Each structure stands twice: as C-alpha cells, then as structure tokens.
Amino acid sequence: MKIAIVLASGELEKLQAASIIGSIASTLGNEVLIFATMDGLMAFKKDVVENKSWKAGELGKGMLQANAPLFIETLKQAKETGNLKIFACGMVMDMLGLSMDEFVDIFDDKIGVTAFLGMVENAQIIFI
Amino acid sequence: MKIAIVLASGELEKLQAASIIGSIASTLGNEVLIFATMDGLMAFKKDVVENKSWKAGELGKGMLQANAPLFIETLKQAKETGNLKIFACGMVMDMLGLSMDEFVDIFDDKIGVTAFLGMVENAQIIFI
C-alpha cells in the first residue's frame, strides 16, 4: 500500500506522530511518501533543529526533557531501513527565498504540490 | 478519483494548504468535495474575510503581506475550471444562528455531516 503524508504542522507532538506513523507504516511494508510544507517544512530548518525551537505543548516539552528520539532521527532511520521518502515543498521555499542548504540533510528532493499529488495517486493521503 | 476534504481549521496556513491541494487535485481530474466546518467554516464569514482576521503564524502573515493569492480566490477559480464543490456545515451554522448571507459567496449548499459522509463514500477523506 502507498501512504502519502502531507506534513503541514509545526507542533512537535504532530511532527512526532507523523514520523512514528510514517516509520512504522514503512516497516510494515508500505511505501511512504512525505511532503513537508508550511510550518511542517520550517520544522526542518537547521536553526530550528539546532535550537529545538519547535512549538511544543506540555507533552512535547516532556519529550524534549526526556531526550525522547525526535522525528528527524526517526525519519532518517526509516529512510535507511524502509521505503520512505520525504520531499520539501518548492512553493514555500521559493516564496521565502530559502535554499536546501538551510535545511537539515533529510530531503530526497524539492518538488511542487502538483508533482507530489501526481506521485500519490491511489495512495492513502494523510494530512498532519 | 473522489477526494473529500473536511476543512475544520481556521489557521491561514492550513486554509491555504487545503485550497491548493483541493485546487490542484481537481485540475488533475479528481472530483473534489470540501466540507467547511468548525473554525474552517468561520474562515469564510464576510467580516473575517474583509478584515483578513484569520489566525496566522509567521508564514501566514508573510503571505498576507506579500499579497499571495488567498484560499478563497483559489477555491473560486477551482470551482469555475474544475470539478470542485464546497459545502457549509449546517450543524455549526444552526448552533450559532448564522445564515448564508453572513458568508462570502462560495458555498454550493449548506448540508449536514450525514449528508456529506453519504456523498463521499469510497472517497479519499482528508481532514485539515
């Protein structure tokens, strides 16, 4: 089965949920394609990751304090071991004048919404 | 393919994402049905639209300042050129005593959740 995750949220709890669902779904043998856009794209900016400055509620803060494995590590491992790809939204990057250098090294490519929706026809689409 | 979007968020970034995904999905030949409810319905109130008083984060504020095309225009164009319909949630309207006059002219109809779920059987359902 093919699972498409549109990751548009910048909240740590949602980023964690997305990475765990995506990772486990790929472990279960599914093809997983993630499209990071809006605040969900910004969550991968180098400065945000270095400062762990994601929007976080009580639960998210607890995860940071407990040094729980974070979504970026979970996604990197899933990319190595399973059939998971993650794409950066070209429209948001262009709108903000951002280049790939400003993000942590995790994206397979920078693509547009049209390209992504074309790739995920007949997939299960999950918006997070 | 039939795509159903339950639009329950009032954040500008999510509204933009919903309209872009819905619009492009209809351009790609899909039938797209949007159900605006909760804060996602309130985003179409005339006074909210006139004052652009949507809840917006840094990204959303940037879009407003840059005069980026907003979700209402994107959806109106998609309705003209593609197979996209948008419905207002009757339950929320009734609960708040709102009439269609208080919303911008975009809705195809006011319907209930039961009617909407009946229309989108076998569709891909996306909750935004």
Add this chain to the structure above:
Amino acid sequence: MKIAIVLASGELEKLQAASIIGSIASTLGNEVLIFATMDGLMAFKKDVVENKSWKAGELGKGMLQANAPLFIETLKQAKETGNLKIFACGMVMDMLGLSMDEFVDIFDDKIGVTAFLGMVENAQIIFI
C-alpha cells in the same frame, strides 16, 4: 468500509468533529477504529473531563456554555449502537507513566501504533 481515525488533537472543536464524524460513519454502516494519542489521549483524562479543561476557541467555549453534547458522550453512544472502537496509545501512556485508571471509562484497549496500523490496513485513515 473501515475508517481509522488517529485522534492526536486536544482542541475541543477537533475532538467534537472527530466524534461526530466517527459516530455518523459508524451509523452509516462503517467499521470505525479510533486511536487516541498525544493531546488527543490526554483529552480523556478524568481530571481534564471533570474540569472540562480542554483547549477551546470561541466555538468550543460556545459549545460548553450551550451544554452541547460532548465528544465523550457521542463516542460512548456510538460504541453502544454501532461498530466503533476506541484505543489508547500505549506509547504515550508508558512515557508519562499513566494507567487506565486515570482515564474515563471509554477505551476498548491500550495498544501500540504498530498494532493499530496492523488493524487498519486497507482502511481509510483520517488524522485529526
């Protein structure tokens, strides 16, 4: 049709939307499986329910003041009359050291993400 709802939001409006969609979908003859995780799990804690201390915007506050039927009642009724089950996320419970005693009596079981995703293969997955 099988519908899986991953309920990760703690906002009252989203909890209400999830319960209404799940309930009506089960009434229409679908099998509905809900997985409460992150803030969506915390919303079922006894102390939160007793104090009605959910995160609520203007709409949600209006629902509380109007004594509108809340998501917990809606879900309990759906469990009695239809094919709807609701599960608590084991990972979040373990991370916070919470036991079933600390939640209202609504869950069919405490399970992990892997178990849930295994149960909902070929289902329509909705993330709320």
